[in-house]
Amino acid sequence: MTAARPFIGWLTVALFLVFGSGWMAGLANHALALGLFVWLFLVIIWVAFGVVHEAETLAEMLGEPLGTLVLTLSIVIIEVVLISAVMLGPEGNATLARDTMYSVLMIVLNGVVGLGLLMGGIRHYEQAYNLKGASAYLSVIIPLTIIALVLPDFTTSTSDGSLSPAQALMFSVLTIGLYGIFLWLQTGRHRGYFVAQDAQPIDAKEMEHQRPSAIDKKGLFVHFILLLVNILPIVILSKSLASILDYGIAATGAPAALGGIVIATLVFAPEGISALIAIRADRLTRAINLCLGAVTSTLGLTVPAVLAISLYTGRHVLLGLPPSGIVLLVSTLILSSITFSNSRTTMLEGAVHLSLFVVFLVLVFSP
Template sequence: MQILKSSLRPLIGWLTVAAFVLFGSGWMSGIGHASGLAMFVWLFLVIVYVAFGVVHEAETLADMLGEPLGTLVLTLSIVVIEVVLISAVMLGSHDNATLARDTMYSVLMIVLNGVVGLGLLMGGIRHYEQTYNLKGATAYLSVIIPLTIIALVLPDFTKSTHDGSLSPPQAIMFSLLTIGLYGVFLWLQTGRHQGYFVAPDAQPIDPKEMAHHRPVAIDKKTLLVHFGLLLVNILPIVILSKSLAKILDYGIAQTGAPAALGGIVIATLVFAPEGISALIAIRADRLTRAINLCLGAVTSTLGLTVPAVLAISLYTGRPVLLGLEPTGIVMLVSTLLLSSITFSNSRTTMLEGAVHLSLFVVFLVLVFSP
């Protein structure tokens, strides 16, 4: 019954794929304002719905496999969706050099200001004060801050290029550095410092016992079924991303909307399941889990999406501009500084949430009125 219930999401996804394979070319050739909006809403809702299935199956596999394979499966599943959506839009249009930058910047703003702000405000109203594992949040920020500066700020100040891009040697070295730093963080998170990422009142983990820790016996048939369901959920998103990219590109061009809106749409698609899960966790007074979801999503975006996008750029020759505009740099630095202050104390209140939400509103205003 559980397997049949889990099959509903991919079934809807594959039915949508079949509809676009059979009739998509005709729909695209005669696309108009009303039909384009209808298809966009349809694809957006289907992809978000199927993405919930990806997260569910990845979390199930994470519980079955234990660490570190479980964390890798969950992280890579979300990053695959993000990279596929960015790549589809990049390759489908010749004028999307800033899409990767806009998407990563939007993820940072939506997560660190929007979701964190709403969550802390909601949690403060409901629980007055909430506690979390300070060491884990500090570890996340210690990786997020340098990776953010390297990816989105430094390209504006290098002398090799003058348009916010990276030269090939810089792209290769920064990609290796980013992957290496993220790998070290992942190793510490799933190894000797695993206790940093559990609730403060949870049973402490003895580092000496970590080497002897093994997950419970795994039913191989069940494991293969969930791996199959994971792939069945991811594939329709991969296939539908090309159609969504065309509609999104058409809509932005026809309406004159800011190009950054494409990055916001992709960031929302990618993070919607985890964002909703984080808000549910905060409502249940599980702030540590919510922080792991939010800051973990930002860390994986910077640690894995940046190298993937730069690799696509080097392979295809498509330019990728990573350096932010001056207003974006101001907002980014303000967000990182505010996050460092918010997560410098093991207790949070609704005040921190209100301040983060204020920055998120400023971000939205600047998108449509730079």
């Protein structure tokens, strides 16, 4: 099954290289457009599972901190490529990056976390996790979220929710720096915060023993090539998906924010499913690492990447959320802080998070 993923991806690439121009010219046929969209959507998700599998294999082989970097960067590359494909298309989309990051926050913090805690509460009544790790994630997520999605609405250098070039440059440096410090602490000094409490290493010396003493260079090279083989079809197919997505939103009159939801779903689907499986197996700490880690990497790496593309190409990017989005976002951050302020969770927290997720979906279609 693992080998089938890149094969299906590259087969799709070959078919689009041969027949794609004709298919794209016939998007006025709504049945064809819908069929192509569903096809590309499912193939990209399927291949994304292969990316996550190879990245996790490399993470185990490399140890920390390189392993976490490989896994994080693999997911972020997919996200940035999909956003860039739409941003740099002929239609352009000034709000796509904002909508995607906002959708990731809502889908992860309310959708996946809510469903997971509800499912875990029904199955296990209460679930324990490492409170220090969740608190560390939130201490980074909250300021990065405010800087990226709220602050641009209140600056006076611009009047439309965007950032000035100086602000974009300085905020990008700040974001990368803060994320880098977090990653260094997560994979080094405070690694114990991010493992289940009954599996924490005793001290730094024991942590050193847990790192791989020798790296299989041949195996490392093979899995790195396989990682690229899985990523490249997504990169190549992203332009076609972006064109179909743009056409579909314009033709149906769907809200522009729907594009962000589609991309967020594509990017986070493999990790989201893995998180739900971990919760079902009563491994809540791993699920929290997957969920909050995805949000942290989206804010810490995608925001600077999008701003860099904007500065280089001159494409306008709007980051500030509308008032209703700010209210829901701040409510989500407050609720997440309350949920992860106790070392045990119940189904009540899950039900409340899911309620906010439903509100998010309603506001997308009825703002």
